[in-house]
Amino acid sequence: MNSPFPKLSRRQFISTAGFGLGAAAFSSLAQADEQRGRSKTGSGVSPESFRMIAPKAKSVIFLCMAGGPSHLETFDYKPELTRLTGEPMPESFTKGQPIAQLQGQELKCMGPIIPFQRHGKSGQMISDYLPHTAEIADDIAIIRSMVTEQINHDPAHTFMNTGTAISGRPSMGAWVNYGLGSENQNLPGFVVLTSEGGRNPQPISSRQWDCGFLPGRYSGVEFSATGSAVNYLSNPNGMSKEQQRETIDTIKQLNQLRNEEVLNPDIDTRISAYELAFRMQTSVPELLDVSDEPLKTLEMYGAAPGDGSFASNCLLARRMVERGVRFVHLYHRGWDHHGGLEKYMPICCGLTDMASAALVMDLKQRGLLDETLVIWGGEFGRTPMIQEKGGAGRDHHIKGFSMWMAGGGIKGGVTHGETDELGYNAVKDVVHVRDLHATMLHLLGIDATRFVVKHQGLDMKLTGVEEPHVIQNIIG
Secondary structure, eight states, X not given: OOXXXXXXXXXXXXXXXXXXXXXXXXXXXXXXXXXXXXXXXTTSOOGGGTOOSOOSOSEEEEEEEETOOOGGGTXXXXXXXXXXXXXXXXHHHHTTOOOSSOTTXXXXXXOOSSOEEEETTTTEEEETTOHHHHHTTTTEEEEEEEEOSOOSHHHHHHHHHHSSSSTTSOOHHHHHHHHHOOSOTTSOSEEEEEEEEEESOOOOOGGGGOOTTSOGGGSOEEOOSSSOSSTTOSOOTTOOHHHHHHHHHHHHHHHHHHHHHHOOHHHHHHHHHHHHHHHHHHHHHHHHOGGGSOHHHHHHHTOOTTSOOHHHHHHHHHHHHHTTOSEEEEEEEEEOOSSOHHHHHHHHHHHHHHHHHHHHHHHHHTTOGXXXXXXXXXXXXXXXXXXXXXXXXXXXXXXXXXXXXESTTBOTTEEEOEEOTTSOSEEESOEEXXXXXXXXXXXXXXXXXXXXXXXXXXXXXXXXSSOOOOOGGGBO
């Protein structure tokens, strides 16, 4: 009997059936969105689902001191450790504890190698290595009780950036970009800049600012600190802006036709990337052109535009949030001080201290600090025990270290938490990395416990499965 229906091969049937199921699922999701009356943001996320808090901050600048700065030479003054310098480290502190490179070695105490002073009306204790940060003592909240779970650099960065040591998860910048989107459609919502200077600059993998299982357009975009900020941003010779526009429109139409068949979200990401790249051809050169900055501003940062320094990157970070970029992540590599602490601490602090303080002061004088959250810190701290490796140094340490936060709803001039008398264990008001993330999201108006994305059947959050705690007493 002749069938009125065309014959299908097995492959054609499976392909067609899959498309039909995918289309049905997509339609169902779209209808559900309409039924819930969801108002779409630039991210395509429903703000009503997780924004249950009045936001205090609109953007974040994260100043990452990659390699792990010593809390004992920056923000955590320990006179008892000074008294015990050269003495054996009490075994009660270290027995059974994770130690990176000092495992099995004789452990001796080493006190801070530089004096500390009280600064500002608040009397914050800050080391003499950070004279410029000392000037903003009343604007920053120092957290002296940070803890993390990973003792080596790459997994510790992964944990600090994504809330887990499992590679492939979304970075905090991607989460924020996904949830809130960019306020400037001509620039990425999440930008990364790197600089280096100091001892043993550890490599930073691009997966540290990846989007993980979130749509690709929420990944961080790395800008080069020297030369062209973004590769291939300019049109090739002989192609006008009008021709480029026509080319992009044609590619977009072809991609849309293809996506009607396969319903692949990566194609939407590719279309968005082409469009953003076209708009960036005008917006990025304007962003990088600091000729409109007063000389006194450049001098305040210690910036020489185009030199690839942390100082120049801080100036660009301010210009980015001024233009609506949601999350800016600056890495300065060089803080891995296993040895040569006396040599390299002045170098690293000299390259970052002035600019970090200038960023806070510049934001403040422009009326932007109240809406910009600035976070300073590394992936972990350093041990109270000496390490002999090209001069006295300190090993990796995860049980207690320091960070600071400013602006964006943070109460300045306060100190949160304590480590023990030797700076080994956080013992009071302990702050886990997940608590730092929850506090950051809270200040952005996001309830970390409700900021959930389904992935592989699980409710995934930046803060993981354990209950995070917002650091309430540093919030103004």
